[in-house]
Amino acid sequence: MNVASESVVENALDDALSDEMTTSQSGNPILQWISVAALVYLLICAVGLIGTGFKTATGDEAKEMFAFATNPFAGLVVGTVATALIQSSSTVTSIIVGLVAGGLPVSVAVPMVMGANIGTSITNTIVSLGHVREKKEFARAFAAATVHDFFNLLSVVIFLPLEMMFGLLEKLGSLLASLFVVENASMKGMNFVKAATAPVVNNAKHMVENLSDGIGGMILILIGIVMIFLTIHYVGKLLKQLMVGRAKSIMHAAIGKGPMSGIASGTLVTVLVQSSSTTTSLMVPLAGSGAFGLKQIYPFTLGANIGTCITALLAATAVDGNQSAALQIAFIHLTYNVLGVLVIYGVPFLRFVPVRAAEWLGATASENKLIALAYIVGVFFLIPGLCLGISSVL
Template sequence: MSEPKGRGDRGPSLLKGRLLLIGMVILGVFLFITSLEGVKASFKLIFAEWQRGILAMVSAQTAPVTGLAIGILGTSLVQSSSAVVAATMVSMSGMVAAGLPLVSAIRFGVPIVLGANLGTTITNTIVVFGLRRGITDEEFRSTIPGVIVDDVYEVLTITIFFALEITMGLLSRIVLALGDFYDRVLGFQGLFSAFERSIIDILIKEPIINPTTHLITRLLGQRIGGVLLFIIWFLLIVAALSLIEKGLDKVVEAGWEDKVTAAFQNPVRGFLTGFTITWIVGSSSIGTSLVVPFLATRLVDLE
């Protein structure tokens, strides 16, 4: 007896869909790493041109407040805390390589990271009101507590840690101590320096970053070229994270309602699910925003 046509085509189409999904995620990761290297290279150019102004900003007494505001504003504009955090890390790394004192870079960078995480509360609110037109009043009301929980958690934790950073420099000291531990005790710097060329140098830096930087600075100069490159690479970070998010959305849309429900069956599983999603996609905004449709459709509840 011949197999039905639809069932026979299901296997190849399913395999094709999975391969496309894997390819989408791999491309997103590649673009993300490339953009990080690009931001680092562009900030070396920017710091070389505006060294005095940047030093004055990061060394001022108001530097922590300025950094917090930059983090909140950045996440609010691009709707990606991990894009802001990633850009901050590689930017500070680039400026330290160009001559900025490490302590000043960390003192300014830590509040930006805190502000970026606080900005995720705006992302969740936008997602909820974006879904408003496609759901009922009852479904809309069921999503509000989930968003408020995340907002309250973020505000309380950021307030506490920001106060500790301003008064004691607690987070900066922890970061410096960990860096010293990794270098002196574990010998990470010596381990990595043993490799003259890393895989990032071979696949990304040498064929993509260096030629692009050279071309743009040759055409526009170091000052304008550095700013333009930073904007381009930062936008690429956002695009790469969006690509990864879409890949995750495809998984959710594949009709796996029972698996979604099982993932949030109890608090421990819910915690591990949220941790895993954020770890995979590198964005707490994506992780918390993905829960909003689940709340609206009653696949999961707040408890």
């Protein structure tokens, strides 16, 4: 299909959906909410396809990237790149928990966990590109996505030096782990989101199973990216229609009422879906449509950082090996994210540094779309890759 044909098809789809939305707006908004739910499901499936595609393409070599973490700085970079590629901090932290249980030193694993926090931000940053055709929407959406990046980067700047000098997080994690003894407990099968999306992801995987792992994996990644763009495009249109009246009031009561409400909501939703990438990605269309401001979404993002720790804690109950060390790194993950929120959001002059930086980047990227692409490639791949190469030589 050539570019002209794609444009015709997309315009036809837009016109058809616009007609349907106009009709349903005056008729039955329930159908619109069902459509939003279906599109959100497809968005989650799309993220799952990208992660599955990467794992299919790399096979058993995915864990090999962690072998480069020979020092704290390298560990930070490895955690960032691994999560950016796998598209799931939950997967990466679970791998880290397993590696620690198998003998990886906790001191090496701590920077990896920090890096996973940075790497997970790429998902919602990619999702924001779905708004690229509308300048104002894109500025809002890209700012809402990158505020997560800037918060996590600032958190690393504060806590990595403290960890290297005093072992602060390692000591706190050890203390918390010593209070919990988990015997014969496994909560490995409680990832409801993975179970819900498994039919779509598995069927897509079966479609490419006759191809080589590399080609099949790349096809799954491309399908996932296309699905993200399409779902975000149409979710944004629907939300513009729905985020008025009572629906908007309910959402504002849960998210926009105040920082504590936002943090609590973000934590709860992320605990339920076990994916901060999913939680924060769902906020991007809300920001792009103008339903919520960046300062309202910001606390929700912080809550998502805390809620995502549940996956590592669940994984620590199901590992084979040194469960005490596995629990320690899982609690380090929790402690790091909670302290990050307390320190950065609690200190007035630090509180809105991520917001101001994200607003500036969103406005700049909306003027020149190449800046958005350069930002994603540079922050999540190019700069970490260069740093990893330099650290390995030194």
